[in-house]
Amino acid sequence: MSIYTPNQKSIAESIQPDSGMQDWKNWHWQLRRTIKDIKTFEEVLGISFTPEERRQLEMTAEKFPIAITPYYASLIDRENWRDDPVFRQAFPSVNELITENWEMSDPLSEDIDSPAECITHRYPDRVLFHVSNMCAMYCRHCTRKRKVGDRDFIPDRDTLEKGLAYIRKTPEVRDVLISGGDPLMLTDSAIEWILDELSAIEHVEVIRIGTRMPVVLPYRVTEELAELLGSYPNLWLNTHFNHPREITDSSAAALRRLTSAGVPLGNQSVLLAGVNDCPYIMKKLVQKLVSNRVRPYYLYQCDLSEGLSHFRTPVGKGIEIIEALRGHTSGFAVPVYVIDAPGGGGKIPVSPNYVVSWSTNKVILRNYEGVICSYKEPDSYEPVFCDRNCETCSLVLNVTGEENPAAIGIERLMADYDDKITLVPEDTERLRRRNDDG
Template sequence: MYLENHKSWKDWKWQLKNRITTIEEVEKVLDCNFNEDKKKVLKKTIEKFPLSITPYYLSLVDASDYDNDPVFKQAFPQVKELEVCRADIEDPLGEEDDSPIKGITHRYPDRVLFHVSNVCAMYCRHCTRKRKVGDKEYNPMKEDYEAGFKYIESHHEVRDVLLSGGDPFLLSNDLIDYLLERLSKIPHVELIRIGTRTPVVLPYRITEELVDVLSKYKNLWINTHFNHPKEITEEAIEALDKLAGCGIPLGNQSVLLANVNDCPRIMKKLVHKLTANRVRPYYLYQCDLSEGLEHFRTSIGRGIEIMESLRGHTSGLAVPTYVIDAPGGGGKIPVMPNYLMSWSTNKAILRNYEGVITTYEEPNEYAQIACDLECRTCHLQLKLDKKDNIKSIGIEKLLSDNSEIITLTPIEE
């Protein structure tokens, strides 16, 4: 690559300043030419969904076969992005509806997503937040952060805060430190998570100075976003090693993408490389229904097939949970192969990954415990304070012994 020998190549700020943002720059780097008709349509695509690739990430593309390259497909626009299909939704996860104040998404009872950055190192073509790509109108200010902190402080049920964006690691070290320190001072916040793709597209961002900041916070977890084993380069491994080396637990969230990683062998190689570098595969997402992403979406059946190739065939630690993030804000729904085949009063019939069918006999002596959620008469040795009780909702409420609700009735809009 023509920039790869630049003296500042490993400077993450230089990488950001020299991001590739035009079709012509891509042609120059890959030494290729797109015909004029295609370029005209591609330029219309990037007018709506901007192009931005770090020199590092583009250097991973196989220029001799770029059309089939998994890195190229994730980074370079396609004409199909302009095709809005019937099922496509601008805000597929209903994040705006679940946003009580600007920058906070509160969907689940005990956790919130804190939108702290609107900038990414690279614009991924499969991004679920394509509506926000390149949007300069909302760049959080200190007053926005303070409003978020006040919301979290006033909601004692929130024990888990996910910093997201954009990419939180595109903020300065001082600002990241400020955010983490401020959250750590909130007594009921037990867990802080950061979602970042910088180890994938900008591994040089993981500097010793950044690690020094992160290592101060013992309740911090980091989730990365590797989609293909080709992305786990020597530079990426070095970045992961810095993070894991200071004791930060690492997870990974992949998206199942057609003609990128929708292959059992590719996915198995990816989870093996992740676990070899102390990264726990956490989620495998079905691609969301964002506008212009249908060409990336696979069938759910393909995802189930991939999961069948992992469970039992490799370490349980390397098997992610396959989920669909329900359209409209329903949250993550696990979609996994069926291992429980049938169930009677005394036995459960199960099958394993090989197709072996077996039985598990239920205990004869188990006495059902009726729970009123008050803990006054319970002999289990965990006495919870009243403030620890969170109002049950959904299926949990139907199962609860202290609820008289016997049906859930959908509300028609």
């Protein structure tokens, strides 16, 4: 029989004295009782701030609102709440009011790369589909603080149709990531409508949902929702666990509902100072994830969004963590450490250097232990010339019928069929001199 944890019981009774476990596990009940102000937070957690702290926190909350589910608040260690990783992710800090010169409201240039409402199209074959800007909880490290919590910008069906229309008319889009806010803030029927519309587009091969519900409100993942999501054979779901303490019995049950319904799961963590910037913590996290059938996907360097300087670590910390994972735990438990490049450059992988050196016929490598070895390359490799005309290709991997767009970027420089030998940034001093001379 399900019973409250001591923290859950205390919080539930402070919010609604006659509440029971059935109420606590009702996601609608949780949302209706979301903690949205400092006074309520103090009452519910049984803690208190000094008058000066309260004044500064109120200033922060005016700019970046508060929203904490009772469930997630119950994970906070009341004995050491100031240093608690859950508290730091959920509750405002006066440091959020510090905006460094290099910080931006839209560091990833998602708005600039938006060819239609609700759409960000950055990579060649996939788009981001923003279907809700509301979340069950407002994470303090959110890269989309400019949107989350803005109640004046909740896409209606007509607005979402404009995004769908763009996807329909853009045949190179084979992968759609449904994001927000949190898509699972929508009703089951609204989610089903979006998934049906995307599934009806012939060139959409993969649908992904990005959500933090299993972390901050696992009761949203009902049997009905899991069954709905599992009915789409090309659907993947990525969640966002940052610390092993977030993987509770309730969150594990939510993950189990999804995997039992046939939904493949991944996880995207953000590297956060004072939360998970520790090799031991990250190892525990990825191991607990894979034990719950969740594949660690990305470890993000914290973005250059406004007010996040106190969360950012040096890039070297992320490389140290990957160094402590690779070879020290299962390979499929090691996420890819990426920096989402400011200005819309996309995700750039960063990792320890395992190639020590190389020559014309050998590559010198080192492993996680520091063992250095040589790998002999073939002396007589004769590559097959590729003209990118797959329909006439004689190889056994012939992919007749597939359309192959022209190569771009580094891929173009490496291609056999293209005579491009350099990629030159626009408006360099050298080019300006050429234009002036001409």
